[in-house]
Amino acid sequence: MTVMGLLFKGDAVSSAVAVVLLCMSVCSWVVILWKSWLLQRAHTDVARSTAAFWQAPAMDDALRTLPAFDREALVLPLVQATQVQQTGTLGAAGDRSQQLTRVLRDALHGVLRKLQSGQVLLATVGSTAPFVGLLGTVWGIYHALIGIAGTGQISIDQVSGPVGEALIMTAAGLAVAIPAVLGYNILGRFIGRIEADLEGFALDLRELLLSQTKP
Template structure:
């Protein structure tokens, strides 16, 4: 049988493959879809958070009182950080005759650091999936490659024929499995690194806002008699 472009097409190679190689290919394709879904969802969310954070910080520095900001609706890391600090401030300062300034400063730092950790942990939640796909997919594809080459050698032994027509289908299936493994792994690795960089930038931004907010509260504490 002459191997034409149609018989050596990706779909034909998939249909000619045995169950093991098909399972490998399907698993890798599903992993690729999963990784792209995570990349698009996290990218969209980070863009939205950046926009909301910029607007909140602008309102923060223009606000006449912090109480009106505390009532602001919406949930994003910067607003959550602000509310955590304000809740601790009100619990530690309001209605108290004697205020432990250093204790309040320490608690403010603690609750705001915890808020940042929660936000970063939430944003980084699915990055482990990308890291896993990026590291495991090439080896899963390699398994399909080894299996396909084994089938090619078995075909040679069964037919006692070493012609390319006998060997080519198994080798093509093997290489196709490798290609799908790389197709799943490369975007996952790139997406992981890119999203991690953006999350680190968001963490730096939150740390900067936390420091500025903590300094503002510290000055307020100095004015309490």
């Protein structure tokens, strides 16, 4: 019997476990495929956008040309954050260096939240799916033993069939968890690289703006 067989022929608990595992698998694969596409675009966008920015003759020109290269809006928010003028607020307190550090940090955090979206789901699926499958296995073995005890006769054939069917849930839990864990780790490395590029650009942008304000 497969997981789909347990879904339609098992009791309420077995069916619920099968549904949860199926939902976990679908959600994790959707996130993996979507994030792979997103991060591929993001990696290309950051490289193209930073190159376009540094080739622009002035800040106004850079702000006009960046949207054409920054499809995922990762670099443009950092540049736009430095152009917001605050007066009469605590945000405007301190020297120019402190203000730039604050606005760039906030903008960078917003961009990184976008890149990190979906990672929590993959981590959750990877850590909980084996236990969900184990729950289905324990429940299935329990009912299998109850059924065997009710017959009054115990043989290898009677034990191996129901127990083997119950163990399918453990295998299903691992089959759901392994792709989620691998996806989380691989995508996390790509996110780390893009994050390092964005942090480097934010630092260079800060130094550029500070040098322009010096007398």
